Amino acid sequence: MPAKAMPATEGAAAADSSSATMTVPAPRPSVIPGGTLYRGNEGMWSWVLHRITGVAIYFFLLVHILDTALVRVSPEAYNAVIGAYKTPLMGIAELGLVAAVVFHAFNGLRIILVDFWGVGTRHQKAMFYIVIALSVVVMAAFTPRHLISVFGG
Amino acid sequence: MTTTDVSQLDAPRSPHARTRRGINLEKWGWIYMRVSGVILVVLIFGHLFVNLVLGDGVSQIDFAFVAGKLSDPFWQWYDFFLLWFALIHGSNGMRTIINDYVSAPRVRTILLGALASSAAVLLILGTLVIFTFDPCPAGADPALVASFCGDLS
Numbered sequence A: 001m002p003a004k005a006m007p008a009t010e011g012a013a014a015a016d017s018s019s020a021t022m023t024v025p026a027p028r029p030s031v032i033p034g035g036t037l038y039r040g041n042e043g044m045w046s047w048v049l050h051r052i053t054g055v056a057i058y059f060f061l062l063v064h065i066l067d068t069a070l071v072r073v074s075p076e077a078y079n080a081v082i083g084a085y086k087t088p089l090m091g092i093a094e095l096g097l098v099a100a101v102v103f104h105a106f107n108g109l110r111i112i113l114v115d116f117w118g119v120g121t122r123h124q125k126a127m128f129y130i131v132i133a134l135s136v137v138v139m140a141a142f143t144p145r146h147l148i149s150v151f152g153g
Numbered sequence B: 001m002t003t004t005d006v007s008q009l010d011a012p013r014s015p016h017a018r019t020r021r022g023i024n025l026e027k028w029g030w031i032y033m034r035v036s037g038v039i040l041v042v043l044i045f046g047h048l049f050v051n052l053v054l055g056d057g058v059s060q061i062d063f064a065f066v067a068g069k070l071s072d073p074f075w076q077w078y079d080f081f082l083l084w085f086a087l088i089h090g091s092n093g094m095r096t097i098i099n100d101y102v103s104a105p106r107v108r109t110i111l112l113g114a115l116a117s118s119a120a121v122l123l124i125l126g127t128l129v130i131f132t133f134d135p136c137p138a139g140a141d142p143a144l145v146a147s148f149c150g151d152l153s
Helices: A042-072 A075-086 A088-116 A121-151 B025-053 B063-070 B073-101 B105-132
Strands: none
Touching: A042 A075, A042 A088, A042 A121, A042 B063, A042 B073, A042 B105, A075 A088, A075 B063, A088 A121, A088 B025, A121 B025, B025 B073, B063 B073, B073 B105
16 A cells, blocks of 8 residues: 555544554553562472472483492492582582472472362462472471581491 | 364364374373482482492492492393483483474474484493493403403413
């Protein structure tokens, strides 16, 4: 369609029906708080933490399968690499790894209860705090035992 | 996603939703995450307890320790199920995350291909290591292998 220039100021008012562009009403302001789908409640944080811990555990698993495969190479090769797991820095990183595994395990069971337990959705917030509490208890038991192994004799 | 033929779409207010025939792989992936998740809670907690809590913790882990475990069929099969359940669970979780965040079809195909092929390689490698492992490799340093190896020629 050959576009004849229209004076912009008169465009809408002097609309010739064949060439006028359709005016679109301005979108209504978003009713989502903060303009985001992320609500910042327990359900969101359990989802975020489940993803982050899951990705972290996945990449550790890749490395862990490869380092364990060194038993097929030689005792020296395996011992050299596994020695890295016994250094203080890695010993502390292992606490983070075990904490990620423990949270992911308990929160995974919470997700299963939300999915299959009749009143699971109603108790999802309470179950999130139980997941946190259980994770803290397990880590409180595991941390001293592991640090003694890493730093002790 | 392929483009949908307009004639395939349900008319507005169709009395019945059109159901897809065949196996719903997404549903089985969803079920797999929950079933394998419960199994993995048991297997991984057992794995961490035996390796990091019992005995001398992380400082006990060396070639001889692994050889002692992997010369026992119980631990061979334990590690076999741990490997397969964990890596497929982790890869399926990563698949969900790639599908969530990668919208460019080519990049997504490349990432999903890399994910699937790395999982296949590690499953085969890990399974071979578990079942072809020799706890007393010929010519190995006697100080590094398990005490039951005896004379090595």
